[in-house]
Amino acid sequence: MAFSSISILALIAFFIFAQGVPLIWRVGPASFLLGERWFPSHGSFGILPMIVGSFWVTLGALIVGVPLGVACAVFLCELTPPSVSLVFRPTIQLLAAIPSVIYGFWGLIVLVPLIRNNLGGPGLSVLAGSLVLGIMILPTIISISEDALHALPRTFKEGALSLGATHWQTIWRVLLPAARSGIVASVILGMGRAVGETMAMIMILGNAAQMPRSILDSARTLTTNIGIEMGYATGDHRQALFATGVVLFFIIMGLNTLAIVISRRRRA
Amino acid sequence: MISRYTSQRVGKGVVWVAAFSTLAVMIWILLQVLVEGLPLLNLDFFMDSPRQMGRTGGIFSTIIGTLALTAVAIVIATPLGVGTAVYLREYTRESRVSRIIRFGTDCLAGVPSIIFGLFGFVFFVILLRMGWSILSGGLTLAAMILPTIICTAEEAIKAIPYSYREVSFALGGTRWQTVAKVILPNAMPGIFTGVLLGVGRSVGETAAIILTAGSSLLIPTSLFSPTRTMSVHFYILAREGISMEMAYATGAALILMILGINTLANWLLWRYFRKVGG
Numbered sequence: 001m002a003f004s005s006i007s008i009l010a011l012i013a014f015f016i017f018a019q020g021v022p023l024i025w026r027v028g029p030a031s032f033l034l035g036e037r038w039f040p041s042h043g044s045f046g047i048l049p050m051i052v053g054s055f056w057v058t059l060g061a062l063i064v065g066v067p068l069g070v071a072c073a074v075f076l077c078e079l080t081p082p083s084v085s086l087v088f089r090p091t092i093q094l095l096a097a098i099p100s101v102i103y104g105f106w107g108l109i110v111l112v113p114l115i116r117n118n119l120g121g122p123g124l125s126v127l128a129g130s131l132v133l134g135i136m137i138l139p140t141i142i143s144i145s146e147d148a149l150h151a152l153p154r155t156f157k158e159g160a161l162s163l164g165a166t167h168w169q170t171i172w173r174v175l176l177p178a179a180r181s182g183i184v185a186s187v188i189l190g191m192g193r194a195v196g197e198t199m200a201m202i203m204i205l206g207n208a209a210q211m212p213r214s215i216l217d218s219a220r221t222l223t224t225n226i227g228i229e230m231g232y233a234t235g236d237h238r239q240a241l242f243a244t245g246v247v248l249f250f251i252i253m254g255l256n257t258l259a260i261v262i263s264r265r266r267r268a
Numbered sequence: 269m270i271s272r273y274t275s276q277r278v279g280k281g282v283v284w285v286a287a288f289s290t291l292a293v294m295i296w297i298l299l300q301v302l303v304e305g306l307p308l309l310n311l312d313f314f315m316d317s318p319r320q321m322g323r324t325g326g327i328f329s330t331i332i333g334t335l336a337l338t339a340v341a342i343v344i345a346t347p348l349g350v351g352t353a354v355y356l357r358e359y360t361r362e363s364r365v366s367r368i369i370r371f372g373t374d375c376l377a378g379v380p381s382i383i384f385g386l387f388g389f390v391f392f393v394i395l396l397r398m399g400w401s402i403l404s405g406g407l408t409l410a411a412m413i414l415p416t417i418i419c420t421a422e423e424a425i426k427a428i429p430y431s432y433r434e435v436s437f438a439l440g441g442t443r444w445q446t447v448a449k450v451i452l453p454n455a456m457p458g459i460f461t462g463v464l465l466g467v468g469r470s471v472g473e474t475a476a477i478i479l480t481a482g483s484s485l486l487i488p489t490s491l492f493s494p495t496r497t498m499s500v501h502f503y504i505l506a507r508e509g510i511s512m513e514m515a516y517a518t519g520a521a522l523i524l525m526i527l528g529i530n531t532l533a534n535w536l537l538w539r540y541f542r543k544v545g546g
Contacts, residue, residue: 006372196380
């Protein structure tokens with residue numbers, strides 16, 4: 001029973017690999033990963049546009065989410081009066097519990113028209129996706145960064161203050177650098193969440209299977225590629241979607257392992 | 269060179285602005301859906317099944333679908349999760365084995381839901397011939413919420429003072445008696461919180477369910493019927509532009525449900541940790 005989680009992980013890896021790897025092999029790893037053309041009905045399976053799409057959207061999400069998230073963590077740990085954090089903390093928890101389709105819906109109703117009318121383009125874009133994802137990864141970044149800041153010995157803060165540093169200098173020069181590894185771990189986990197998000201992205205990215213040329217272009221990520229086409233794909237096409245899953249699985253496992261190693265080192 | 273007091277004012281100001289804009293966006297997201305959706309909610313909406321693909325009618329069949337899937341997931345994942353937590357806390361020290369289990373749990377928690385969906389589709393739907401059904405969907409969800417249940421149960425067990433165990437052992441209790449009669453009853457509220465968080469995640473999940481439970485609008489009659497949950501229904505209504513009005517109403521119902529579950533979970537957790545003083 002205790003091995004349930006690790007066995008499920010192994011089962012997942014096994015079945016996705018068994019479905020996806022043969023196709024990667026047949027197409028050739030290089031032309032699968034670096035091919036720019038995704039026309040499953042004509043037998044061309046290149047997922048580079050999706051890899052690039054995932055990359056841009058995730059980068060955008062980090063640009064939005066990391067500064068806001070770390071600021072919120074500092075706010076909760078250092079600046080807030082207890083009465084404010086009493087309202088603030090449950091709100092952040094709720095942010096984590098809201099279904100991703102609700103975020104997608106908000107992006108579709110609010111952000112997409114806003115971008116279409118003010119900046120041009122279809123509105124369904126990398127920019128809209130990045131903004132929504134940036135908000136979605138906030139709870140992960142805030143809670144883990146906050147834990148890292150709370151875990152610091154009080155003496156760090158007391159030492160800096162008694163040397164005559166201002167509160168802000170203490171936060172900026174002592175506390176944040178000391179909590180660095182925890183904050184980095186939070187960013188990596190947030191990245192994992194951003195790479196893995198599906199439904200909200202299907203709703204706001206526009207899903208064109210081509211290279212996005214600007215942040216106002218429509219894009220498709222690895223996850224949305226699976227989410228959109230899985231409903232009707234058969235044969236090679238279905239296997240190609242599983243192969244997309246294999247690539248996604250590797251990326252996520254890499255990020256997870258990195259985050260776990262970094263936070264282990266902090267504890268040791 | 270600006271004075272350090274000026275930089276303090278600027279720095280703190282920026283943090284305050286960032287924190288409150290986060291709060292504002294969050295409230296904006298909730299209000300956007302609730303303001304349009306709440307006025308549309310009434311008893312008929314909850315008790316009537318969707319008609320014309322969801323253009324009119326209510327959401328009754330999707331409520332049944334959500335409850336059924338969540339129930340299957342909880343029934344499967346709770347014993348597995350609590351068992352793992354008990355093993356990690358009561359039956360083993362920090363060792364290579366426990367590190368592997370923790371690593372597996374942490375990784376499983378990070379696997380994206382679409383990957384769970386792909387797995388559930390080949391394993392439960394195709395290989396085990398369960399088809400698109402409540403059972404396939406529920407089992408997939410169970411795998412997804414397992415890490416949450418393990419982590420919360422472990423925290424709850426960890427918070428029980430060591431003296432409880434010593435008293436039980438001193439009275440001649442075996443390890444199993446200690447677990448069954450002392451640890452689990454005392455950790456129950458904490459475990460229940462983890463289960464509630466799992467319920468919340470199940471209710472909000474979409475990607476994995478579409479691939480494993482299908483999206484039938486019929487009221488399910490057995491574990492092998494396909495079904496559609498509220499989240500999936502909301503997604504389909506919004507994405508295919510079937511009816512924005514119905515989408516708002518379903519979204520509002522979904523948010524209310526999540527709010528309720530979360531509030532209950534928080535309240536229980538708060539009471540629990542106050543009681544054991546952990």
